[in-house]
Amino acid sequence: MKDIGKRFMEGTRFENLGPSDQMEGKDAPALSWLHEGETIALPDPKELSVGDIKLCDAIKERESVRAYKDDSLSFAELSHTLWATQGVRKKGKHVALRMVPSAGARHAFETILYVRNVEGLEKGLYRYLPFEHALAPWDTPDDVENLLVDASLGQKMPGRAAVTLIWVADVYRMYWRYGERGYRYLHLDAGHVCQNLYLVAEQLDCGTVAMAAFDDAKMNRLLGLDGEDRFVIYLAPLGKI
Numbered sequence: 001m002k003d004i005g006k007r008f009m010e011g012t013r014f015e016n017l018g019p020s021d022q023m024e025g026k027d028a029p030a031l032s033w034l035h036e037g038e039t040i041a042l043p044d045p046k047e048l049s050v051g052d053i054k055l056c057d058a059i060k061e062r063e064s065v066r067a068y069k070d071d072s073l074s075f076a077e078l079s080h081t082l083w084a085t086q087g088v089r090k091k092g093k094h095v096a097l098r099m100v101p102s103a104g105a106r107h108a109f110e111t112i113l114y115v116r117n118v119e120g121l122e123k124g125l126y127r128y129l130p131f132e133h134a135l136a137p138w139d140t141p142d143d144v145e146n147l148l149v150d151a152s153l154g155q156k157m158p159g160r161a162a163v164t165l166i167w168v169a170d171v172y173r174m175y176w177r178y179g180e181r182g183y184r185y186l187h188l189d190a191g192h193v194c195q196n197l198y199l200v201a202e203q204l205d206c207g208t209v210a211m212a213a214f215d216d217a218k219m220n221r222l223l224g225l226d227g228e229d230r231f232v233i234y235l236a237p238l239g240k241i
């Protein structure tokens with residue numbers, strides 16, 4: 001497997017790709033996972049006034065932070081964070097635009113959150129519903145916090161932050177248009193999402209850190225994902241500093 005990276009880059013060059021499912025006329029997948037059942041509405045991001053700072057200052061001050069106070073995040077701050085990282089800004093019939101860019105506007109991520117200390121929310125896992133701007137409870141295993149730290153190769157941040165955002169790639173949403181090359185784009189897209197989180201952290205007097213060092217199998221098992229069609233691509237804790 002020593003040359004797997006080189007083979008991946010070679011195999012995903014345009015000249016080595018066959019026609020994608022979209023080119024072959026197959027139906028596009030849904031824009032987000034369906035949810036039936038209980039939801040928790042989040043406050044309208046347009047009506048929120050969370051700390052405003054100059055973009056230039058946010059860029060200058062941004063840094064990775066791995067220690068947080070044990071203070072809670074407000075519900076409004078959580079709402080703003082989810083909107084800024086994965087919120088929807090325009091919706092058409094077959095395509096939606098969000099607050100971050102995405103290759104071909106495929107937006108192939110779902111956000112699962114581990115809520116530890118957010119006002120008004122019980123501890124546990126939730127999924128962000130971007131089109132409703134709401135939360136849905138997600139099956140939370142007993143001892144989720146220890147499992148999350150263990151799946152993060154012992155990195156303690158998710159056990160100390162107010163909330164941890166876990167981004168899950170839904171491969172076919174990207175693959176449908178780009179085939180194997182779509183895997184490149186999933187990883188590029190994830191960076192944009194997390195960068196917005198870094199900037200929001202500055203705005204909210206919070207700290208965050210991108211986390212890509214984790215045990216894939218453990219992380220996916222913890223969230224009940226198959227690890228192939230749906231897998232954790234990136235995560236980031238967020239807490240007051």
Ligand SMILES: Cc1cc2nc3c(=O)[nH]c(=O)nc-3n(C[C@H](O)[C@H](O)[C@H](O)COP(=O)(O)O)c2cc1C
Nearest residue numbers: 062063064065066155157191209210211212213214
């Ligand atoms: C793709 C990626 C993966 C990262 N994974 C981790 C991680 O698992 N754990 C961690 O503590 N920091 C992680 N980081 C944070 C980097 O260590 C950090 O960005 C770097 O040291 C530079 O520091 P700065 O962000 O404060 O400028 C990651 C950053 C990126 C962009």
